[in-house]
Amino acid sequence: EAQVTQNPRYLITVTGKKLTVTCSQNMNHEYMSWYRQDPGLGLRQIYYSMNVEATDKGDVPEGYKVSRKEKRNFPLILESPSPNQTSLYFCASSLSGRRALGYNEQFFGPGTRLTVL
Amino acid sequence: AQTVTQSQPEMSVQEAETVTLSCTYDTSESDYYLFWYKQPPSRQMILVIRQEAYKQQNATENRFSVNFQKAAKSFSLKISDSQLGDAAMYFCAYSLDSNYQLIWGAGTKLIIKP
Numbered sequence: 001e002a003q004v005t006q007n008p009r010y011l012i013t014v015t016g017k018k019l020t021v022t023c024s025q026n027m028n029h030e031y032m033s034w035y036r037q038d039p040g041l042g043l044r045q046i047y048y049s050m051n052v053e054a055t056d057k058g059d060v061p062e063g064y065k066v067s068r069k070e071k072r073n074f075p076l077i078l079e080s081p082s083p084n085q086t087s088l089y090f091c092a093s094s095l096s097g098r099r100a101l102g103y104n105e106q107f108f109g110p111g112t113r114l115t116v117l
Numbered sequence: 118a119q120t121v122t123q124s125q126p127e128m129s130v131q132e133a134e135t136v137t138l139s140c141t142y143d144t145s146e147s148d149y150y151l152f153w154y155k156q157p158p159s160r161q162m163i164l165v166i167r168q169e170a171y172k173q174q175n176a177t178e179n180r181f182s183v184n185f186q187k188a189a190k191s192f193s194l195k196i197s198d199s200q201l202g203d204a205a206m207y208f209c210a211y212s213l214d215s216n217y218q219l220i221w222g223a224g225t226k227l228i229i230k231p
Contacts (some may be wrong), residue, residue, distance in 0.1 A: 031217065042121070042208055042221035050217065058218060090162060106219070108162035 002027045002108035006091050012115045013081055021076045021112050023091030031094045032074040033058070033106070034066065036087040043090065049074055081116040088113050118170070119144050121209055121222035129228040130199050137184075138173075138194045138225045140209030147171075148214035149194045151185065157205040165207070168192065204229045 004025045013019055025032065031046040035058075045058030050067040063085055065077040074093075078085060095104040100104045121142045130136035142151070153165040157211075166174045168185050175183050180197045196203055209222040 033219075040223050042223045043210075043219075044221070045218050048217055056217075088160065092162075105164055105167070111160045 004091055004093055004107050006089075006109035008110050008112060009110060010113045012101070012117065014117050015082055016080050017077050019081060019114075021078075021089060021091075023074045023076065023109060024072050025074075025091075025093040025107070026072065026093075027093065027107065028071065029069070029093035029107075030096050031104075031106075032068065032094045034064070034074070034076050035090045035092065036060065036085075037090060037111075038087050046076070046089075056101070081114075085117050086114060086116050119155070119211075119213075121211060123207075123222035125144050125200075125225045125227050126223070127226040127228065129230055130196075131230050132199055132201060134199055135195060135197045136227065138196075138201055138207050138209075138227065140192045140194070140222055140224075142190050142192065142211050142220075144190070144211070144213065146213050146215065150212045150214070151183075151213075152210045153181070153183070153192075153194045154208045154210060155203075155205045156208065157202075162208075166194065177222050184220050198214055199229050201231060203227060 007022045014061045019113040030051045034046040035043040037043045044060045046064050047066040049055045055066050094106045129151045151168040155163045155165045166176050166178045166181050183194045184193045195228045204222045210219050211220045
């Protein structure tokens with residue numbers, strides 16, 4: 001089944017404890033992206049990747065890191081989480097990074113609910 | 118700044134009736150794509166409908182259709198014959214042809230009354 005998977009689905013952690021949220025897609029998509037969703041704000045893009053070893057900042061990259069060493073994986077790293085990073089996180093992928101993003105449908109993962117105490 | 122505005126935080130409609138969700142956006146570009154996404158309680162993001170700005174014809178997908186007014190920068194979603202399964206948050210979003218970001222509205226919560 002074609003899908004985007006994220007792990008963990010739920011995570012409660014404490015301030016300053018490094019964590020990684022994994023994202024994997026099995027559709028051979030070039031483009032991958034991370035979003036955070038907060039009430040009243042919709043989704044905001046954190047980072048995106050056009051292809052392997054090609055990443056770029058979105059609207060809210062502060063406090064986050066990403067890497068794209070393999071086409072299928074795009075982990076989100078919080079080196080020192082803070083309470084303002086408590087949010088619902090989505091990973092998404094789409095077919096081609098060479099075409100405009102809107103040209104191809106984005107497929108979303110199930111979301112990761114992160115709470116930082 | 119590029120923005121998307123959904124002025125209705127919450128809407129309710131009787132089952133089987135028609136409801137329209139509004140969305141306006143702000144961009145100076147002429148080539149872009151517009152989207153409506155549905156987020157049910159499961160939190161999964163589901164693409165409902167997509168519109169290419171250079172196409173004048175409004176997109177339709179079964180019971181879902183849009184009213185795209187490019188000059189007014191308006192992109193409303195009409196849901197006909199509302200069903201209980203349509204209850205969800207609905208997000209309007211757009212993406213410029215020149216970049217690789219999706220700009221989202223704050224969402225409208227749709228309630229379906231049986």
